[in-house]
Amino acid sequence: MNSKLKELFCPRSVAVIGASNSFDKLGYHVMKSLVEGNYQGRIFPVNPKAGEIRGITSHPSLGAIEEPVDVAVIVVPAPLVPATLDECGKKNVKGVVMITAGFREIEDSKGEALQEEIGRIARQYRLPVIGPNTFGFVNRTFGVNASFTPEFSRLKSGGIALVSQSGGFCHLCGFLAMDQRMGVSKLMSLGNRLNVGFPELLKHLIEEDEATRVITLYIEGLDNPRELLEAAKAARGGKHIIAYKSGKSEKGDSASKFHTGSLAGDYQIWRGAFRQAGILEVSSAEQMIDAAKALDVCAPLKGPRIAVLSGQAGPGMIAADGVEKAGLKLARFSAKTSEIINRLLPPIAIRSNPVDMGPAWYDAKSSFEILRASVEDENTDGVIFIAMFASANVALVKSLAEYRKGAEPFKKPVIAVFTAPRGIWEEEIAALDGAGGLSVVPTPERAGAVMGDLFAANAFRSRASVQGLNGL
Amino acid sequence: MNSKLKELFCPRSVAVIGASNSFDKLGYHVMKSLVEGNYQGRIFPVNPKAGEIRGITSHPSLGAIEEPVDVAVIVVPAPLVPATLDECGKKNVKGVVMITAGFREIEDSKGEALQEEIGRIARQYRLPVIGPNTFGFVNRTFGVNASFTPEFSRLKSGGIALVSQSGGFCHLCGFLAMDQRMGVSKLMSLGNRLNVGFPELLKHLIEEDEATRVITLYIEGLDNPRELLEAAKAARGGKHIIAYKSGKSEKGDSASKFHTGSLAGDYQIWRGAFRQAGILEVSSAEQMIDAAKALDVCAPLKGPRIAVLSGQAGPGMIAADGVEKAGLKLARFSAKTSEIINRLLPPIAIRSNPVDMGPAWYDAKSSFEILRASVEDENTDGVIFIAMFASANVALVKSLAEYRKGAEPFKKPVIAVFTAPRGIWEEEIAALDGAGGLSVVPTPERAGAVMGDLFAANAFRSRASVQGLNGL
Numbered sequence: 012m013n014s015k016l017k018e019l020f021c022p023r024s025v026a027v028i029g030a031s032n033s034f035d036k037l038g039y040h041v042m043k044s045l046v047e048g049n050y051q052g053r054i055f056p057v058n059p060k061a062g063e064i065r066g067i068t069s070h071p072s073l074g075a076i077e078e079p080v081d082v083a084v085i086v087v088p089a090p091l092v093p094a095t096l097d098e099c100g101k102k103n104v105k106g107v108v109m110i111t112a113g114f115r116e117i118e119d120s121k122g123e124a125l126q127e128e129i130g131r132i133a134r135q136y137r138l139p140v141i142g143p144n145t146f147g148f149v150n151r152t153f154g155v156n157a158s159f160t161p162e163f164s165r166l167k168s169g170g171i172a173l174v175s176q177s178g179g180f181c182h183l184c185g186f187l188a189m190d191q192r193m194g195v196s197k198l199m200s201l202g203n204r205l206n207v208g209f210p211e212l213l214k215h216l217i218e219e220d221e222a223t224r225v226i227t228l229y230i231e232g233l234d235n236p237r238e239l240l241e242a243a244k245a246a247r248g249g250k251h252i253i254a255y256k257s258g259k260s261e262k263g264d265s266a267s268k269f270h271t272g273s274l275a276g277d278y279q280i281w282r283g284a285f286r287q288a289g290i291l292e293v294s295s296a297e298q299m300i301d302a303a304k305a306l307d308v309c310a311p312l313k314g315p316r317i318a319v320l321s322g323q324a325g326p327g328m329i330a331a332d333g334v335e336k337a338g339l340k341l342a343r344f345s346a347k348t349s350e351i352i353n354r355l356l357p358p359i360a361i362r363s364n365p366v367d368m369g370p371a372w373y374d375a376k377s378s379f380e381i382l383r384a385s386v387e388d389e390n391t392d393g394v395i396f397i398a399m400f401a402s403a404n405v406a407l408v409k410s411l412a413e414y415r416k417g418a419e420p421f422k423k424p425v426i427a428v429f430t431a432p433r434g435i436w437e438e439e440i441a442a443l444d445g446a447g448g449l450s451v452v453p454t455p456e457r458a459g460a461v462m463g464d465l466f467a468a469n470a471f472r473s474r475a476s477v478q479g480l481n482g483l
Numbered sequence: 484m485n486s487k488l489k490e491l492f493c494p495r496s497v498a499v500i501g502a503s504n505s506f507d508k509l510g511y512h513v514m515k516s517l518v519e520g521n522y523q524g525r526i527f528p529v530n531p532k533a534g535e536i537r538g539i540t541s542h543p544s545l546g547a548i549e550e551p552v553d554v555a556v557i558v559v560p561a562p563l564v565p566a567t568l569d570e571c572g573k574k575n576v577k578g579v580v581m582i583t584a585g586f587r588e589i590e591d592s593k594g595e596a597l598q599e600e601i602g603r604i605a606r607q608y609r610l611p612v613i614g615p616n617t618f619g620f621v622n623r624t625f626g627v628n629a630s631f632t633p634e635f636s637r638l639k640s641g642g643i644a645l646v647s648q649s650g651g652f653c654h655l656c657g658f659l660a661m662d663q664r665m666g667v668s669k670l671m672s673l674g675n676r677l678n679v680g681f682p683e684l685l686k687h688l689i690e691e692d693e694a695t696r697v698i699t700l701y702i703e704g705l706d707n708p709r710e711l712l713e714a715a716k717a718a719r720g721g722k723h724i725i726a727y728k729s730g731k732s733e734k735g736d737s738a739s740k741f742h743t744g745s746l747a748g749d750y751q752i753w754r755g756a757f758r759q760a761g762i763l764e765v766s767s768a769e770q771m772i773d774a775a776k777a778l779d780v781c782a783p784l785k786g787p788r789i790a791v792l793s794g795q796a797g798p799g800m801i802a803a804d805g806v807e808k809a810g811l812k813l814a815r816f817s818a819k820t821s822e823i824i825n826r827l828l829p830p831i832a833i834r835s836n837p838v839d840m841g842p843a844w845y846d847a848k849s850s851f852e853i854l855r856a857s858v859e860d861e862n863t864d865g866v867i868f869i870a871m872f873a874s875a876n877v878a879l880v881k882s883l884a885e886y887r888k889g890a891e892p893f894k895k896p897v898i899a900v901f902t903a904p905r906g907i908w909e910e911e912i913a914a915l916d917g918a919g920g921l922s923v924v925p926t927p928e929r930a931g932a933v934m935g936d937l938f939a940a941n942a943f944r945s946r947a948s949v950q951g952l953n954g955l
Contacts, residue, residue, distance in 0.1 A: 034875075035845060035875075037875060039875075040873075040874045040875050043874070117830060118830045119830055146873070159873065159874060159875060160873050160874050161874055162872070162874065162904045162907070165904060175797070176797070177795065177796060177797025177798075177800075178795065178797070179793070179794070179795025179796060179797035179798045179799075179871050180795075180797040180798065180801070182795065182798075182871035182872065182873055182902065183797070183798050183801075183871055183902050183926065183927070186871070186872065186902045186903055186904050187902070187925075187926070189904055189905065190905065229797070231797070231800060257797070257800045257801050257804055258800055258804070259804045259807070259808075294928075295926065295928040296801075296926055296928065297926060297928070321651070322651070323649065323650065323651025323652075323654065324649060324651060325647070325648070325649025325650070325651035325652040325655075325701070325703070325729070326649075326651045326652065326654075326655050327651075328649075328703060328729045328730050329652070329655075329729050329768075332729055332730070332731045335731070336731075358589060358590045358591055373507060399651050399654035399655055399658070400634070400654065400658065401512075401618070401631065401632050401654055402512045402515070402631060402632050402633055402634065403506075403507075403509060403511075403512050403631060430654065430655050430658045430659070431658055432634045432637060432658050432661055433661065433662065435634070453659075454655065454659070454767065454768055454769060455655070456766075456767040456768065456769070
């Protein structure tokens with residue numbers, strides 16, 4: 012199955028069965044995603060009635076296409092799906108994206124029967140199926156948007172994969188990711204997981220997907236959690252895995268049953284299992300994005316000693332509180348670093364840690380010298396760098412972006428907070444974020460929290476390598 | 484002092500002592516704030532050397548201005564401040580905004596002496612002074628931006644006042660507030676609080692400022708916390724007060740000493756005192772904004788029973804988890820509401836609570852009927868309404884905005900989550916947010932959390948009214 016997943020996610024051609032010119036049909040939006048997403052492979056709209064869809068001649072059926080088809084995206088109504096899937100098998104497609112809903116997740120028992128039927132057909136042809144009941148997938152590395160949301164083509168390309176049990180979560184996380192400049196490799200919802208679930212995806216992302224460095228999972232409930240946990244263990248010491256578990260409450264549990272057909276299960280058992288499998292657990296979409304971004308681009312946080320450098324004292328204090336709340340501590344600078352700070356900052360500033368770099372607003376070079384000294388200091392493990400826009404310091408982030416251009420990546424994690432009104436600093440932040448070992452978060456509180464996540468993730472990795480040495 | 488504060492925040496004329504044409508001087512940015520902020524009063528730049536600043540003839544000294552001056556903004560270097568303040572007294576100004584830093588907050592003991600000296604002068608003339616060591620203030624109700632950050636004039640006008648011990652926090656919170664369409668009345672940093680501190684501001688905001696309905700405080704440390712707590716008690720049963728305390732750790736404590744000259748103090752004592760004074764405590768800038776927005780515009784949350792309606796099941800489950808995490812519970816719909824939901828949604832959707840309104844994407848009217856029924860249901864106390872953008876449902880939020888136009892305000896709090904890529908739904912969200920008893924937050928997790936804050940704030944208010952009846 013797994014070798015087929017590689018082909019499924021990098022198709023040379025895609026057929027959209029149920030492609031449409033009508034805005035009210037999901038087949039309209041899937042066609043829009045493929046065409047406007049600038050997909051470089053062949054696109055075959057399939058619709059017995061339409062002549063052309065988005066300027067491409069449509070075919071009355073999959074069988075009527077003469078060229079080979081790698082992936083079929085199915086958007087026809089549920090009762091038509093079995094015959095359609097059979098056609099896919101006969102056409103020898105490599106994989107299927109089944110957007111259609113109305114199977115195991117519905118109250119009506121017909122849904123369960125229908126899902127069993129399509130399961131049989133998929134087995135017969137050894138067809139990997141993403142879905143049913145999915146919005147599709149996006150592979151930003153390969154440049155294909157096989158989903159009903161064209162806007163996902165705007166996602167920055169990067170090292171983070173999101174595998175979700177919910178399409179809605181992909182939309183939540185995907186749009187927040189755009190705002191936070193998170194670099195995405197793949198984004199997908201597994202829906203009802205006919206035959207492609209978390210274990211298969213983990214195996215694929217760990218072994219076959221070089222672009223993916225951090226794997227994020229959104230889980231509601233699973234019939235066999237052990238498979239996922241076992242698959243995750245294969246990543247230990249290598250790719251980071253982050254999980255967000257919902258359906259923590261009893262009510263959530265029953266909602267999960269009806270959403271994608273699995274009970275959520277006891278949350279406390281999940282928590283322990285995540286820890287054991289070396290999976291970093293997060294408790295919000297925002298925390299997931301912050302942690303994934305930092306793990307993707309920053310050096311590991313090998314110790315708890317954090318330096319906080321801030322252009323304004325208040326946000327520096329808030330970040331310092333955040334560092335301690337995350338179980339880490341504020342570094343005590345070496346004599347050398349203290350000397351540099353005392354030389355560069357007047358005695359009106361707080362020069363211990365957090366450092367108030369306010370007086371260096373007009374002298375960006377001093378800020379960078381303090382940043383460099385803090386990163387190089389043997390008494391620090393990571394650095395938080397904060398600047399609030401204030402009109403007078405408008406040049407600060409631009410100078411930093413120029414100063415960092417082509418520089419050696421930071422050898423310790425640097426988490427930056429740059430807060431400004433919309434339209435200000437945006438290009439400069441985009442240039443800095445994710446480059447050279449620096450990751451940007453939106454608030455000082457979240458800077459402290461993400462340091463805690465970096466530390467936990469590094470502990471998982473260290474433990475894995477010790478266990479590796481012991482042959483455990 | 485307090486009657487003077489009203490004049491200070493609504494000045495008919497402002498002099499900027501230290502106004503400048505040079506970008507490197509804060510006097511440049513203060514002039515920019517006043518002029519570009521479209522201030523309707525008179526502006527008098529004071530600078531012995533400049534002829535014109537932003538097209539306005541400058542005066543060599545405050546005394547050289549013939550017309551009366553209500554407020555003087557001082558941006559000259561610290562050693563010149565005593566003489567300048569004396570001039571302000573002689574000119575009979577109503578109040579002073581002292582942006583200049585270098586007083587009690589610096590390591591050098593000269594700072595302490597200088598602060599004592601200006602304290603004496605201010606007392607002599609009974610001059611209320613915001614600062615020193617402040618970025619200034621913004622009064623969006625009156626339309627004056629007397630700060631060094633012109634961009635604060637972009638803040639939406641509304642019922643929330645922010646009084647901060649840190650200018651940096653005002654910038655953090657102010658820019659987040661712009662993103663979240665928070666309506667602001669006043670925004671200010673008190674800096675070193677020469678003679679205007681939290682108690683004076685609370686008294687002013689509670690008694691003299693009709694535009695302010697919610698008061699938010701950012702506190703690092705105070706010499707006399709009791710005064711603040713006593714002043715806060717005057718608001719009980721009336722305006723809501725929200726506080727964010729930083730400097731919770733030992734390190735933070737010492738940073739506070741050097742930032743605005745006061746020790747932060749034991750955090751646990753603060754927590755208890757906030758509760759006793761009926762002040763809602765928050766632990767991040769984001770939580771502060773969410774809570775303040777909802778308290779400003781929503782009906783009170785009088786009970787714990789929350790309905791979650793979501794266009795996508797996953798985010799609905801996340802909000803449901805958030806509701807339970809906040810100590811509240813998921814409502815069980817009345818028979819009447821269940822009947823409406825079952826009539827409007829097909830059996831493929833989750834129709835209990837959380838409700839999956841996915842099938843109603845193309846039929847906005849059904850969504851609104853379910854929303855209305857949920858608000859009117861005797862078994863609910865508040866409603867969370869969620870929609871993730873997905874191309875096919877692009878019209879949903881626009882329809883909701885049209886449907887809500889001129890409608891009666893919701894009688895229970897409605898917290899909405901609308902997540903979309905930048906540029907999509909923005910106008911529609913702006914039209915909905917803050918109107919008709921509905922407040923928007925950016926994620927389903929934060930929707931659950933803000934319901935918890937609404938519930939706590941209502942409990943404070945109920946307790947206050949019971950105490951009032953008992954004459955306590």
